[in-house]
Structure formats: C-alpha cells, structure tokens
Amino acid sequence: MNFGMIVYILAWVLKIEALSLLLPLLISLIYREQSAVPILLVALLSGIFGTVLGFKKPRKTAFYAREGFVAVAGCWIVLSLVGALPFFLSGRIPRYVDAVFEIVSGFTTTGSSILGDVELLGKGLLFWRSFSHWIGGMGVLVLVLTILPLGGGYNLMIMKAESPGPDVSKMVPRVADSAKALYKIYLALTVLMIAVFLLTGMPLFDSLCIGFGTAGTGGFAVRNSGMADYSMLSQFCITIFMILFGVNFNVYYLMQKRRFRDSLHSEEARYYLLIIAFSTLFIAFQILRQCGGDFLYALHHSFFTVGSIITTTGFSSLDFNLWPAPCQMLLLFLMICGACAGSTGGGIKVSRLIIMGKEIGKEMHLIIHPEAVRRIRLEGKSLDHPIVRSVNCYLILYCFLFMSSVFLLSFDGFDFTTNFSAVAATFNNIGPGLGMVGPVRNFSAYSDFSKLVMIFDMLAGRLEILPMLILFSHRTWRKTN
Template sequence: MMFVSIIRIIGILLTLVSLTMCIPISAAVVYGEYAVIPAFLIPMGLCILAETLLFFVTRGYVFKLNTRSGFVVVAVSWISTCLFGAAPFLISGHIGNFADALFESVSGFTTTGATILSSVEHLPRSINLWRMQMHWLGGMGIVALTVALLPVLGVGGFQLIKAETTGPEKGKITPKITVTAKILWFIYIALTAVQTVLLMIAGMDFFDALGHSFATVGTGGFSSRNASIGSYRSPGIEWICTIFMILAGINFSLYYRILVGRGIEFLQNTELKVYTFIIFIASLIIVPFIMPLYGSFGSALRSAAFHVASIISTTGFSTADYSLWHPAARMVLFILLFIGGCAGSTAGGIKVIRWVIMAKQMGVEVKRLLHPHGVFSIHLNKRPGREDVVYNVAAFMFLYFFMLMLTAFAAAINGADLITALTASLALVGNVGPGFGKVGPAENFGFFSDAAKYWFSFAMLAGRLELYTMLVFFMPTYWKK
C-alpha cells in the first residue's frame, strides 16, 4: 500500500510539472519555433500516458504516508523532476550531453542558476523560458504545488512539506496543510505577476519580463541574456529586480501575517531584522570601494545593492563582473555566500535564522562562563527559543560545511584552483549560482568533467532540500525497521 502511494504521488507530481510545459510550447508557437515543440510534447505526452495507466491500475487504493515514506517521495520526486526537466534540452539537441543537460535541469529546479552554457542568446526563446520557469516551479516547491492542488494528500501532506521546506523549524500557518500550500502559492503568484508588470513598464517585453520574474521570485538567476540583467542597462530594471530579490528572500509566511492583519509579527521578526540589516550594511560597505568604477554614489549604490541582494537571496543575477571589483568589496560578497536568505523563503544557503541562533547561543555560553549558576536561554521574536532548535542548527551547520568540503574537493580533483573550488562549492550547495574565479559571473561550469557535474547535481539537490532529505538514505538507521 505504501509503495503504491509513493508511485502514485510521484506520477501525479510529474504530470503536473509536465502540464506547465504548455507555457514554453505557447512561446514556441508565438515565436515560430516549431522545430522545438516536439522537445516539450514528447516528455509531456509520455508523462500523461504513464499517469493515466497508473490511475487505472491503482484505482481504489487509499493514499497512505508516514515520515519515512515522506522522505522517499520528496527525494525521488525531485530526482525524477530534474531528469524530466533535462528532456527538452536533449531532445531539441541544444544540450547534447546528458551530464550537461542534467546539470542544467538540476540547477534550474533547485534555483541555483549555475550553467554549463557559454551563451544563452543562441537558444530558442521557448527553451530559455523553460530554463527560467524551472526556477519558479522549484522555488516554492514542486511538492508544495502538488499538495496545494490535491487535497487528497492532506493526510501525509505535512510530512512532504516538512521534507521540502527550508529552515530549522517547520510549521503550518493554517490548520490544514493544503490551505497553507495554497496561500503560499497565491502570494508567490501575486509577487510574480506584480514584478512582470513592473518590468514591462520599465522596458522589457512580456517574454523577458515573465521569464526574469520567474527567475527573480524563484531566486534562481537564469537569464535569456548572456550579460544577465546588465544587458538591459536600465537603472529601473535593476532596482525592480533588487527589490524583488530581497522580497523573495523573506519568509513567505510573514506576508500571510500581513494579509490577515498581524503585521506587528512581521515587524518584530528577528530574522527579518537581521536580514535587512545585513543587506543595508553590506551595500554601504561596498559602495566606497567601487565608486571609482561607477563615477557616482548613486550608480555605485545601485550596483552594490543589486549584487548584495543577488547573493544573499541566492538569486545569482549580475549587472557587472564583480570579480574585477576591489578585494574588500569582493570579500563582502564572499562572506554573503555563507549566509543565504530567510527560512521559509525561496532563497538557499544556510539561512539567516541559523546564524542568529548560533550567535545568540554564543552569547548565552559567555554568560554561563561569567555566571556558572545562572539560567539563560535564547530569545527569538521576543519569545524564548527551544533548546532543541540549537542542537538542530549545530548539527545542520556541521553537515553543511562537511558537504561544502566534499564538493570543493570534487572541484579541486578537476583541476580547479582554491578560490574556484571553494566558491563553486558555496555556490552549488548554497544554490547561489555564480562564485569567483573560473565560476564567476562572466564564466560557467562547462569545463568540469561529467563525473564532477553528476556530483555537483547531487550537491545542488542536497542543498535545496536542506541536506537531510537526500542524505538520510545513506544512514544505516533509516533502513532499520
């Protein structure tokens, strides 16, 4: 019964993802890219056919999930979706190597934004739209989309959402998980629609505005232009993207609290305060170091704020090759690679809340040294925090840095220099996209071997699912009854 439930849910999920291919198919029709249409129709048709057969074979079965099977569903769903997402690249012939196509697909769905392509402007617009659309689907979560659209999964839906969402604490904003998923997706769609309209007003056509909104709100960073957002040379477009990258890096449950009249919780949120403070301070620190390159405070501030927002939100857009900036400015951006956005957002990385918890716990330990018999606890959002959350964060941090070490070593085996290897691992595990050195904003990951790309794909998936969901299968205790 459990196995049937897992297969059916994965089948339904892949079918939903396949139906979203109607968007790039529509683009192919509008722009006369008829030769590309089969690259989308074939995988979509096979998915729908397979799910139809599954429906009739398993009709009458009741969905049944537990925590253990929830991990299986989420992990296999993401792997299957990434394999499915690579199909249009391979069938169309625009990415002929399987390792490259898989890397591009995983990078898209995990909202990493790292690419193996040296030029994206030669691609059909429909293929580029699919690349950016993958960010949007993966940003909020493909499993969350399935739970939102299928109330029948409500029984085990919370186990699935917990295995896919980010942050040290998982919870519902409403009593029913399906309602929670729908609300989050509604906010997500609203932000995407608003940004699309604003970008069109600022000068983008509808295709570019929609695609870049997918990539911004999903914090992915794929672009249809080789020079990314910098190709538009528009201060208005840059500021719009900066604002929405920052918004996408905020916990989406806080937006719900504003909608229901609990805005005070938004203002009192500890993580949000630290997140905005980091962006503000980092931008101001960078400005004087890059002002000679830009000639004015306003231009330097715009570029600094854009790249700070891009890296802390793990979007990965660029308007300039920041690897050419002053070393002090580059160091600020390098530090941001370790931080990430807020828990419950579409951003990747370690997350601001984990750094806040560790910093507060450090303060508690100092107090205990001075007052051995005192009783101290950390406070978050003006409420006492649970001690077990500290243990959870400490374990995650250890696992995260261990994953970074393995990924950096994999890059080094391929001949990457120290800076390239280290920042590549930070960019991949943290789902940031570009790093420094040979994987900087003006470069790509195409020079790595196929074996390295397979490991990088695993690292991106593990990072997107916050490590445990992917790595739990390697633990002997998972397989014990």
C-alpha cells in the first residue's frame, strides 16, 4: 500500500476544500454574518494541514486499484468530516453527528436533511451547503486529476473508483484531459443554467444555490417551502436542467466534438427519456383520476417530481407523500433506477438495468436454444464478461446493503414505509423519502446510530459501494511484495 501517495492526494483535497470555503466566507461577509468566523477558521486549518501534508511529493508514485479505492473513500470521509465543522462551530447545527449527516448529504448530492428550518442557517452556510452539491456532483477527485495528473495510467484507478456507472472509459487518450473535458462541460452547463434561472425572475442568491443543487443533482433548498415559492416557469426550467444533468456527459462531449449522430444514438439516454415520459403521464393521469383538478397542473408537478426523483435531485414542488399509492410505488422505482451512468445522478443507473434486462433475455434464450451463442450489447458494442460480472456483483451488494440498512433502522421504531424509503433516499442519493421522511419532513427524528448508518449509505451510494467496503477488508491493508 502506497500510503505516501494516498496522503499526498488527501493533502490536495484539503487544499481544494480550503479554497472552496472562500466562497461561502465571501457570502457571509457580504451579509455580515457571524458564521464568517468559523468558516474562515476551518478554511485556514484545512489549508494549513493540506500544505503541510502535501509539501513534498513521495518518491514512490506507483498507484494501483487498491490505492485508488482507498484514496477515494478516505478523501470523501475526510472531506465530509472537515466540511461539517462550519455548521458545528457556528452553533447552527449543535450536534456534530447531525452536522456530518448534513454535509455528507451535500457532498454525495443526496439532499436529505436533519434541519427543520433551513433559513436559520444564514446565507453563508446555506451557500456552503448548496455549493457542496456542485463540488460532489462531478467528484472532488476528478477535480484533483485536472490539476494533479499522476501519469503512468495510475489516475484511471481514481476515476474508476469515483465515477458512477458500470464502466469508465476515457473520452480522450489521457485521463487528466478527460477530467478537464468533463469539468468544462459541467461548468458551461452550470453557468447557462444560472443565467436561465435569472431570466425567469429567480433572485441571484437563489439562482446560484438552486443551480448548484441542480447541477450536482443534490436537492438542498434555500427556503423552507422548497421549490413551491418559485414560479411555474422557474420550476419547469429546473426540471429541464435536472434531466439534462442526468444524461451521460459523454453525450455532451460528442456534441461538443460535432459528432451529433453518435450522441443522438445513445441507447441509455433513449430508455432514460422513455421512463421519464411514461412515469410523468402515468402519475398525471393517476392524480386526475383520484384527486381531480386541472390537467396542466397535474402534468407540471408530475413532470417536476419525476425529473427530480429519477435524477436523484430530490427537489419538491409539493408533498408527493399525499399522492395515490401507485404513484408512490412508481416514485420508489425511480429512486432505485436513478439516472444515466456518467452523469451526476445516483441510483443503480439506467445502463445497469438495461444490462440486467438483456442478461435475463439471454438466459431465457439459452434455455430454449442451449447451443446458441449470444452476446450482450449496449450502445452498439458487445460487452465483455467482466463488465456483466461487475453489474451482477453490484446488484447483489446493493440488495444486501439495502436490506441490512432497513433492518438496522427498524430499531428506531418507525414504520416500514419510513425506514424503507429513508434507506432508498440516502443509499440512492435522492433526498426525501416517504412517510416520516417525506418532502415536508426531515431525518432529525432518527437516532445517532441510524444517522451513522445512513451516512455510510450515502457515501456507499455515491461511490458505487466497493470503495467503502474495501476499507473493511483485511486484505486491503495487508502488505504485498
């Protein structure tokens, strides 16, 4: 294990976090808030520790899969432990476990909260809370790769461990250039989105925070009413951008390179948009059938909610906990389904569901035709067995951790719907669930132990499970020749 390189990468993450804290510090100073002092203190400490730990690059730079997974998991944990300090030191969130829950929810782009009144945080901390979505959306280690290329192909180990989806492919020959291309697209879409929000009449501060949450598909609101206070035009624009950020960023890269034909033939994107269209219409008609009302109103809010849930953003324009049971069950499916691989969204990912469906079809075909040779194809390419195997492994681990978490949460005494949806909301990085953790409620009623379970779930869901689990394997820490 190359601990020297892991610490060196960790040092860069601390320095990036220190620089990131300067923005909420500026906001706090503009609004003359007392939270500026703890934010400045944490920024200084993070910068000092990062500078000391990364003062000298290790001589041994060999970096393989084991180091990559440990570095990613370790960096996200330290990033969260430090990022929680402004909430805790300011006294706005007096319990450190709650502060860690809140910032982990931010960095993992989950959006689940323990706060009953978010507006009490003040502008500076609200900005930090939302900006954490933007930082975590693309991945802080991907950002490190844009400024700290390790060379020798080692940085692909980091990108594989942090990027969502069953497979990570380089868009350009060098991984560092791929990371830069991703961040250019991410930044351009974010700037465009904030400009559109401003044109719809949304205030500047709200446009920035909601923009960060939408880009990272996070879901933290800056008002207690969530998205309900904004105009229908603003809500519609938010929906469109949520869906856009749920698309694989390779599609945008192909568009940027004017390879429009290739970008428009994304099989995963087609299924993703089809699921959104079907779910929107189904929920709209269910609302009309059982609740009545105006069709355009029902269509608007069903479109917003479906876009928010499938992209794992978690914004809410109304309390969907009051919708008919079939609508709630469909929303649970969308929570688990998630967005496309290579996007900022969470969940299992549409590509994995496609591969799983095709694998089931292949097995059924082989039962009828045992001598047949049939390969699974996605995006026009034949999938290698290791990719299919990794999908199967991921789904098994997903089910095991999901049910284990539901079991552990059950000791708090809440009903099954609340516990199941709480795990679905945190493990899939959604935000709100159903029952006692619905869109107008929060997660504060859970015990510290349950919050720690959900903190692990949020990190495991964002990092695709294995980087977190590998920390608990004795083989990870065993010396090898």
